[in-house]
Each structure stands twice: as C-alpha cells, then as structure tokens.
Amino acid sequence: MFARVSIGLRETTAERIVRIALFVGLAALPALWQGQYALGLLTLMAVYAILLIGLDATVGYLGQVNLAQAALFGLGAYGTALAVQAGVSFPLALLAGIIAALLPGAALALPALRLEGPQFALSTLSFATLSVIVLNESESITNGALGLSIVRPSLFTVELDARGYYWLCLLVLFVAWWVSQILLKSRFGLSIEALRDSPTAADALGIGTLRHKVLAFAWGSALAGLAGALHALNFGYLQPAAFGYDLMVMLLLGVVFGGRRSQWGAFVGAAVVAMLPNLLSNRTLFSSFVSFGCIVTLFPIFRALISRRIPQFAVTAPAAAMALALALSLFAPNVEEWRKGIFALFLFAAVVGLPDGLAGAIASMVHRLIRFTPDPLPPASGGIRSAGISVALPLHVMKLSKSFGGVRAVDNITLDIGQDEVLGLIGPNGSGKTTFINLVSGLYAPDSGTVEIAGTRPVPGSLMSACSAGAARTFQNLQSFSGLTALESIVVCQRDGGKSEAMGWLRAVGLEEKARQRCSEISYGDLRFLEIARAIATRPRILMLDEPAAGMSKPDIERLVALVASIKRAGLPILLIEHHQDVVAELCDRVAVMDGGRLIALGTSDQIRRDPKVIEAYLGSDDEEANVEGETEVQLC
C-alpha cells in the first residue's frame, strides 16, 4: 500500500484549514457557476446543511432515529412566514422561526426522550404527522393546503438580492457548523455520546441522561427552525405537503449517506440531497453517476473473491442495490417517477455498505494516507485521594428489601461500612449481591428499607441522586462508553478538574498509555480498570465494585489487587463483590455472605470460612458429610 505522509499538522488544524478553504470556495462559486438556477441550488444546499447538522445531533450523536426534523423545519418556516406577514423585521422573523420549532420540539422532547429505539422513532413520527395535519387544517392562520406567500423584508435597510441572500445563508451555516462543533466536542457532547453508549452508566456516574438528551434535541430543533426560517425567506411560498414524509426520507438519506456524527457528513449529505433531484432530470448524467456508484460497490466483492472468501451480505447487498438502480436508470420509462425508489436504493446501499457514510469513508482514507501530529496530552496530575473527612458512615443500609414478582431478591438486609473499610460481599450465584448494589446505587427503588450514603439519603430509585450523594460503582457486565477515548471517558465523569487530572486518574489505574485509544479498541481487562478509574474520578465517598476480577487474566488480577489496596490506603471505603476467594481474603477487612436474598453471615474472612451456614449455602445441606470431615473449610468458588 501507500506510505503514510507526515505533514506535521494536527488533525484539528488541518480540518480547520480545509473548512475555511471550503467556505471561501463556496462564497466565490457564484462567480464561476452563474445564473439564478445555480444560486438557488447553492442556497438550498446551505439551508439543508444547517438542517442536517441539527438532525445529526439526534440521529448521530444521540443515536436515536428522529423522524420529526422535516416537520420542525416546516414549523420554523411557517413561524417566520407568519411573523413576516405581521410585519416584523428580518432578524425578528428569523428568531420567530427558531422559536416556532424550538418550543414544540422541546415539548416533544420531554416525553419522547424517555423512550428508546422504535418507541422514540414512533413518537417523533406521530409528532411529524400531527404537525402536518395542524398546518393543513388551521386554514384561518396558515391558509391550509393553498399555501402561504410572503415577501422577504430587507435586512437593516439592505435589500438582499439572490447572491446576497446566498452569502447570508453561507455565513449562518458557517456559524452553525462552528458552534455545533464546539458544542459537540465539549463535555456536553461527550456526555451525549456517553449516554448513547450506556445510559445506565451515564446516570450512575452522575452525567445525567434526560437533561442532556433534551438539550441535544432542543439544539437540533433550534437549527431546524433556523433552517426553516431561511428557507421561508428564500422561497417566499410555503405549503404543508412540502414538509411531509418525502422530505423526511430525503433528510435521513442526507445524514446517513453523508456520515453520522460529523458536521462534514451533514454538509456532504446536504450537497447530495440538494443536487440529487436535479441529477434525476438529466438522464445521461444520472446513469453515468449510478454506473460510477455501481463500480465502487463492486470493488469489495472483487477483493473478497480474490482472497477466496464468499462475499458477505454487507458487501453484496449494496452492489445489488446499485445494480438495480442502474437498471432503473437505463430501462425505466420515466426515471423521475421512480424517484423515491432510487432514493431508497441509494439509502440502502449507504446504510449497509457505508456505516460511517461518505465523509467517514473519506476521513478514513485520509488517515491512511497522511499521518497527523497527535494532540499533545497534558501531564498527569493528582491521583487517588479521599473525598474528605466525614463523620457519618460511608454506607448505612437499614432493613432493605426488594422483590421481583414472587422472588425476594434482597430480603431485609442491614449493613454498615465503616471509614477506610473494604467489605467483601460474597454468595452463590443468584443470591442477590448485584441486586443489593443496584438498590444502593439507585438503579432500583427498594420495596422497603433505607439507604444512607455519607449521611444523606438519596432519592430511592435515582442513580443520579445516589451518585451525587457519593456512591460510585462499576458493572458486572461492562458498560463502557465505546465511542469515547479512555481520556474522554474520564473527563465526562469528572465533577471538577481538567484533562491533566483526568490523566492522573488514568495513571492511577495504569492506563496512561492508552489515553487516546477508543474504548471499543481497548482490551476487556483494561476496560475493567477504566471503569474503576471512571468511578473514582467522580470523587465518591463509597466505591462499589461488582465482580471486578471476573474474566481477568492472572497478571491483571494481581494488578487489580494492588489497585484496590492503594484505593483503600487513600481512605476510600469499598464494597467489593467478588468470586475469587483469594482476592476477597487478601483485600477485605470484613466479609458479608448472602444467600437467597438474606445476609447469612458477617465477619472476618477466616470466621466466614468456618461458619456452618456459609458451608451449607455453598455445599448444600448434606449435614452428615460435612460433619464427618470435622473441620470443614470451604474453598469459596
């Protein structure tokens, strides 16, 4: 292959240069590509790009299929049109558009964002349908299906012509892109990505799911409104039907084809969405375009065949879709009649074949050719230390119970953890250990009983409240933020302190070297350490580790024991669920044993091993055999 060229630039700097060049080029384009038609297309592209940057906030960053963006765009357009009819000035008309989309968007976000996946998609689809009905039927205000005509007001005494308006849209796009990028690269954006990858962990670490979701959706809606306002002032004529199902599908095409989670993707997508309908009207141009796409999709098939593998579905399906599109472009009597079908085929090929979209594919190609100078990492500072002295017990649990149906998963447990103490919690599988941690950390609300963390009582069943009281936990099944790097995973969990302190937490668990790696590329054992680093980065008063050594290799377990011992030395109390008996014996001051939801024993590791109830729980109640041996010790598994 090619040798990678090092150009001595940081990726962010290079990206900024290319972006500014792009905008300068776009601003100069009307001088080369003249005519009203070209200006109209370019303006439309700028408007769509703003709209798609907004849509990407939900579809890309939040990872939820949002089908309401076309309707919000329409509401923004109508808001502006009505404001113009009322005679307001240009900037106020833009503001009216933003508000007309933002308010209904926020009203939808509050109930809808508690939903996931298909339910979320459905509620946004209902909202979109409802909006079009309202626009159509409120004839006294919107003039219904007949449409609404407006004349563009002047901008501070300047009468904008088509070219001036294009430059204005370009400027707005530039600002929207820039703000969006800052916003989504900030802690706020990291939080959104974290909650997409694991909402439970995001809440348990105090990031807060709902608040960030609503804000992301509101940001997307505001951009939809802004785009709608620009659209209304551009066209001067609005009809409800223009903001229905067809536009929504086009927008999805744009985001997916361009590439999710990137402003570049939104821009590329907007270019495709704006140009494609016009491409369809020129048959020769269109079929050569589709032929090119067809050839591109055939490459991976040949590559698979050359290395004698059967091509996978993800490789053959896009080629089949493009071949079908080519057949349509050559043989269909009227290509424009097949418009939706051709969009569908393109979309299908893009979703299956280019999961990262066109912009993603280009970015990975650039990365293969050019080596960028990595962003410098700040020096590590700080490290494990106690959260401060508190008089109250770190954890005080009174008569806690929880049932699922007829199963008493946790049955009347009372337990305290003292300052500087490591308490082991053991028991056979299904004895209720994880449920206990889930109750303490607020994932479940208890049926009865109370939990006190460092003297405060968190709201039952609220992960956020337990976290702000000072509880932090890891998970038995990894809940990593797979889209973030190791460093970002820490930054997003910190309550204060900057990147250099985050590096300090990574150093504490021995992951300093992997700061730039994405969690999806980090090994299983290291992810377990990263989860511990995430938890202690919230500066908790009690740390709960749910089977941290599960599935770890021997050297990793030794590393883990050393880490837990150093956390203990720093004065942070720990509740440790663990099946590795040697780990429990080495680390724990006291051990609690659960069986069938009850606490059956509590004492030092040696006391527990000789406790007859514990022996019965692990080996069954075959008394005779147990007594024959006289001195039975359980090697707790």
Next chain:
Amino acid sequence: MDATYIALAQMAVGGGLMGMAYALVAYGFQLTYAAGKAVNFGQGELVMLGAFAGISLAGTGLPYWVSVLGAMVAGAALGWLVERVAVRLALKQHNEGWILLTIIVGLFALSSVENIWGREDRAFPAPWPTGALDIFGISVTWPELAIAAGALGIMTLVELAKRYTMAGIAVQAVSADPEAAELCGVRSRSAISLSWAVSGAAAAFAGTVLGPVTTVGPTMAAALTLKAFSVAVVAGLDSGFGLLIAGIALGAAENLSGYVLGSGWREAPGLILLILALAIRPQGVFGKKIIRKV
C-alpha cells in the same frame, strides 16, 4: 334515542370494526417483535402490496378466496425478504439500523407500487352482499363484518399454532432466549424468519379485507403503519389480545373525531393519545414493565 347519539354510535361501531384491521396489522408487529426484537416500519406498504396482489389475482379471473390466499403467500414471501435484507444484519451488529432499513425497503415498495399499479385508488372486488345489517338501529355492512371475522380468525389461528405446533413452540422458545433455544437445537434464524413470514401474511390479509371497505392506493401505506404501530405500542408489544381493545378504541376515536372536528382532523386525537401513552406507560397499557439489568 336522540338522532345525534345514534349517529355517534354508528360512527363508533364502524370505526371500531375498522380498528380490528389495525389490530391485525399490529399483531404482525407483535409477532416479529417477540421473535427478534424488531418491527417493520414498512408494514403499511406490505398491507398495500397484499391488497394490490389480491386485486391483480382477482383480475385474472381467480375466485376471491384463491386471490386472498395468493395475496397472503405473496405477503409471507415479502415479510421473509424484509427480514433477510433489512433486519438480520443490523440486529447482528446490535444497532438501530433496522429502523432505517425497514423504512427504506418500505419506500422502495411504495415507489414500485406507484409505477406498477399507478397512483390512483382502486376498488377491491369482493363477493359480499351489498346490503347492510341493522343491529339495534346501527347499520353494519358485510365488508366491515368480514374485517372483524378475518382479524379474529387469523389471530386465533396463529395463537393456536403457536401453542400446539412444534414450529410455534420453537418460535416461543426463541423469543424467550435465542441462545438457549439454539443450544436445544432450535434454529433461531429460521424461527425469526418464520415469524416475519407469518407477520407479512397477516399484513397482506389485512389488505384484502380492508380493500373492499376503503379502496386501495399508495397513500394508504404510511398512515396504516402509524396506526397499527400506535395500536401495538399502546397495547404493549408483548400483550396478546390487548391489541384488539386498543385497535377498536383507536378506530372508534378516529371516526368520532373525524365526525366532530372535521375529516382533516381524523387522525389527530389518536396521535396525541399515542404520544401521551408512550410518555406515561412506555411498556404499553397492557404490557409488562421491563426491568433494567446490568
């Protein structure tokens, strides 16, 4: 009785009978959701395709029942195809791509229908008597009764098959735990495919009974998906016959609001109710609460 009340009752009954067709399509959602935790956002297009297939088959001179069966076979094949091309890969990658892909496949189906059968609405020929029955002053037409009987019949048949045939029990096993079912020698992939085929057949059948009441055209698809999906979600994606109640309620509400507020507003109350129901009880009115596990 007051004439207004009779008119309202008439509207409610007519809507409720239509609602049973929504329940039948929603039942298809439930089948695929149980088996593979995915639903077809293009199910309305399957209903439409089933109806058009029925019209074309009847156009060749085949008897009504044969063309209904033919439509169901076509629906089953299409249901299977949707699972194969749009759902299987995305579910293997554990992402939400299937939502997009089923929308996309539905869009392609819509475009094909527009080009093959045209954009005009067509009547669906059916051998029912033209008169109406009079029950306590409320008139009920034969095609409406056919919807109710057909929906009940299909749902009962599938529920019986689920309980008393090996294939049905295998599907239930897969919906409980696909990996465990595989370990017991059940091919989960085939079980999921089977559910999608049955779901497609149910959708196509719904098209053939809806057709004689409404007429058949490309515009019916998107609205039907939304309605059936509302019924499935409001009832709960795991609640068997709760669907019928939700379907009848939605159909009646639709007709009544169309009558009271004007025909353009027909669908609005249903949509508002849907958003509210989702916000208050995401697991559905009749559904079981999901416990988060970590």
